[in-house]
Amino acid sequence: MNTLRSESQQRERIPTEIHDSSESASRELAAYIAGRIRQRAAEGRSFVLGLATGSTPVRLYRELVRLHREEGLSFSNVITFNLDEYHGLGRTHPESYWRFMHEQLFNHIDVPADQVNIPDGLVARGDVFAWCRAYEERIAAAGGIDLQVLGIGRTGHIGFNEPGSGRDSRTRIVTLDALTRRDAARDFLGESNVPRYAITMGVGTILDARELVMLAWGEAKAEVTALAVEGPVSDSLPASFLQLHAKVRVLVDRAAASGLTRLRTPWLVGPVEWTPALARRSVTWLSQVTGRPLLKLLDSHYGEHGMAELLTEQGPAYHLNIRIFNETQHTITGWPGGKPNADDTHRPERALPHPKRVLVLAPEPSDEMLGMGGTIARLASQGHQVSVVYMSSGNLAVPDTEAAAAAELLMSFSEKDGPAQYARTRAVWQKLMAQDGEEGAAPAAANEQELRRLKGLIRRGEARSALRTLGLPTEAATFLGLPFYEKGRYRQFRPGLEDFEMLRALLVRHQPHQVFVTGADQDPSSLGALCFDLFRKVLADLKGEAWLEQCRVWLYRTPDKRWAPHEIDMAVPLSPDQLAQKVQAIYQHRSQRSQSPSRGELHSEEWLQAEQAARELAKAYDALGLAEYEAIEAFSRWKG
Ligand code: F6R
Numbered sequence: 001m002n003t004l005r006s007e008s009q010q011r012e013r014i015p016t017e018i019h020d021s022s023e024s025a026s027r028e029l030a031a032y033i034a035g036r037i038r039q040r041a042a043e044g045r046s047f048v049l050g051l052a053t054g055s056t057p058v059r060l061y062r063e064l065v066r067l068h069r070e071e072g073l074s075f076s077n078v079i080t081f082n083l084d085e086y087h088g089l090g091r092t093h094p095e096s097y098w099r100f101m102h103e104q105l106f107n108h109i110d111v112p113a114d115q116v117n118i119p120d121g122l123v124a125r126g127d128v129f130a131w132c133r134a135y136e137e138r139i140a141a142a143g144g145i146d147l148q149v150l151g152i153g154r155t156g157h158i159g160f161n162e163p164g165s166g167r168d169s170r171t172r173i174v175t176l177d178a179l180t181r182r183d184a185a186r187d188f189l190g191e192s193n194v195p196r197y198a199i200t201m202g203v204g205t206i207l208d209a210r211e212l213v214m215l216a217w218g219e220a221k222a223e224v225t226a227l228a229v230e231g232p233v234s235d236s237l238p239a240s241f242l243q244l245h246a247k248v249r250v251l252v253d254r255a256a257a258s259g260l261t262r263l264r265t266p267w268l269v270g271p272v273e274w275t276p277a278l279a280r281r282s283v284t285w286l287s288q289v290t291g292r293p294l295l296k297l298l299d300s301h302y303g304e305h306g307m308a309e310l311l312t313e314q315g316p317a318y319h320l321n322i323r324i325f326n327e328t329q330h331t332i333t334g335w336p337g338g339k340p341n342a343d344d345t346h347r348p349e350r351a352l353p354h355p356k357r358v359l360v361l362a363p364e365p366s367d368e369m370l371g372m373g374g375t376i377a378r379l380a381s382q383g384h385q386v387s388v389v390y391m392s393s394g395n396l397a398v399p400d401t402e403a404a405a406a407a408e409l410l411m412s413f414s415e416k417d418g419p420a421q422y423a424r425t426r427a428v429w430q431k432l433m434a435q436d437g438e439e440g441a442a443p444a445a446a447n448e449q450e451l452r453r454l455k456g457l458i459r460r461g462e463a464r465s466a467l468r469t470l471g472l473p474t475e476a477a478t479f480l481g482l483p484f485y486e487k488g489r490y491r492q493f494r495p496g497l498e499d500f501e502m503l504r505a506l507l508v509r510h511q512p513h514q515v516f517v518t519g520a521d522q523d524p525s526s527l528g529a530l531c532f533d534l535f536r537k538v539l540a541d542l543k544g545e546a547w548l549e550q551c552r553v554w555l556y557r558t559p560d561k562r563w564a565p566h567e568i569d570m571a572v573p574l575s576p577d578q579l580a581q582k583v584q585a586i587y588q589h590r591s592q593r594s595q596s597p598s599r600g601e602l603h604s605e606e607w608l609q610a611e612q613a614a615r616e617l618a619k620a621y622d623a624l625g626l627a628e629y630e631a632i633e634a635f636s637r638w639k640g
Contacts, residue, residue, distance in 0.1 A: 007270040008262040016250040018257040022217040025251040030063035050148030055525040061105040075111035083159040084200035085119040119199040132171040148209035156237035160200035169202030212248040216256040218523030226259030255521040281566040283324040293625025337384040348570035355383040356513035363531040364394030365463035366589040371556035373582035374574040377470040392485035393456035402591040466588040511547040553638040559613035569637040573629040
């Protein structure tokens with residue numbers, strides 16, 4: 001943790017503490033909150049706590065529950081105010097913030113129900129204004145908020161104060177930003193189910209709290225957090241208003257901190273130790289900011305961009321340029337499993353053994369295609385034994401419309417000769433029909449086992465079809481179906497021992513030479529991050545096994561989170577045909593296509609994003625002065 005306001009933090013306008021993990025940050029904050037609550041209790045006074053929902057505070061709430069259960073922390077003197085609620089959702093809707101708060105926190109602690117305040121999602125439109133004023137009055141009557149916990153959205157929102165929200169805005173109804181709705185699409189089982197409006201405390205309401213703590217985890221929050229902390233105060237990024245508060249701090253994990261100047265370009269804010277990795281990062285950055293290829297950088301460019309020290313230590317520019325050019329050049333290979341009978345001194349992967357046993361782990365079907373479809377095709381065509389392991393069934397991401405179509409197909413198929421199956425399928429179908437069109441209804445009976453089984457089967461079929469598109473046999477697919485996914489919902493999954501054992505057994509059975517895995521640095525409560533964490537724990541447990549010593553782990557990313565060139569250890573170029581094949585494979589995941597393209601949501605289609613990401617990476621390599629490819633898929637080697 002780093003609270004010191006040092007030279008390297010000179011650009012940070014909000015005190016920012018970087019923690020090793022979201023767990024340690026959440027524990028620290030929970031202990032702090034507990035201290036404040038106890039202090040007030042000792043004085044016979046109440047403590048007014050402002051709360052947020054979403055994935056970010058989940059670990060904080062777990063820790064508060066633990067403190068209550070195991071360390072006797074009482075919440076009887078606590079009054080809570082939540083930031084926001086979707087408009088149009090009743091309390092029992094699976095995605096209502098009322099339900100979220102009760103499931104995550106209130107049901108497990110002793111806060112009296114009449115001291116809990118959450119905006120009411122069902123206030124009639126005409127009554128919203130008066131209702132919001134009353135909410136503000138309730139906050140004032142409680143003595144104002146002592147401490148407000150905040151998350152940050154990728155639009156820079158706090159609460160649901162989207163860009164454009166003014167410094168003095170108060171509790172009100174707002175329209176959700178398109179990006180915010182897209183981010184919530186998973187939870188609502190489709191973007192079109194996400195409400196368009198929400199009731200939120202205003203920026204002014206938030207700034208009135210006596211103390212603010214904003215939390216951010218995972219790489220997806222890095223850019224927006226850096227802007228909020230280091231950028232100008234502006235209503236185009238409402239979180240930047242926090243800079244105006246006298247008592248505010250931001251807690252981040254390493255991934256969310258990675259956009260801050262002290263981590264992204266530390267040479268600009270003080271002396272650094274010029275490790276080989278930092279030299280590569282800074283020279284690549286220099287090429288990008290000057291718009292010049294690596295081999296055309298001059299000493300003067302280094303000098304003008306805070307890198308004179310690097311020149312003195314490792315220069316002149318001519319040598320540095322060539323060194324970094326070669327390092328980057330050596331990341332490129334058309335042989336992701338290693339090239340047999342070739343000198344592999346400067347290749348990212350070993351030549352031997354050949355062929356290799358390759359495991360590709362996908363948190364849910366289609367992740368592997370988005371991140372590395374072209375590479376999978378290459379590995380298979382180069383003779384390696386490729387197994388794609390789908391860790392979860394992915395059934396939560398199948399819209400009801402797809403399930404209804406499949407149920408109808410199954411019904412007509414089994415009508416004559418499978419009466420029992422027919423009856424079961426018909427029951428599922430009837431439920432789907434009954435909820436169709438119900439305003440504010442939960443989009444799917446998410447816990448209905450038979451429905452989820454059907455949706456899981458849809459995804460299996462799509463995954464097999466995608467593998468076939470790449471020329472792989474259907475047997476290349478293993479559907480692990482980890483149980484934690486079947487028992488949970490997005491943002492609320494909790495992998496356990498059973499999941500650990502299943503993944504462990506799989507790895508022991510395969511004894512792979514190469515594993516491709518994703519999810520490192522993602523939001524810790526996301527499916528990808530949980531799957532990665534499970535994998536990490538299994539590897540730690542297997543440490544010392546002879547086969548594991550010989551196994552290399554490669555990280556891939558899905559297009560929502562792209563590699564910067566300096567992070568890449570292996571770059572696999574794709575020809576135009578190979579790129580087209582990859583896109584075709586992604587396209588097989590029919591159930592994942594946008595449900596309402598007519599509303600201008602087509603740009604969010606995954607295959608388009610994947611294609612664009614691979615093309616852009618090729619352009620980035622080209623701009624560095626390397627060969628010009630159509631597209632590139634990239635990997636970073638995980639060193640554990
Ligand atoms: C939730 C809220 C939002 C979230 C933000 C981040 O009450 O007010 O501002 O904090 O959207 O959401 P997650 O934590 O899910 O990434």
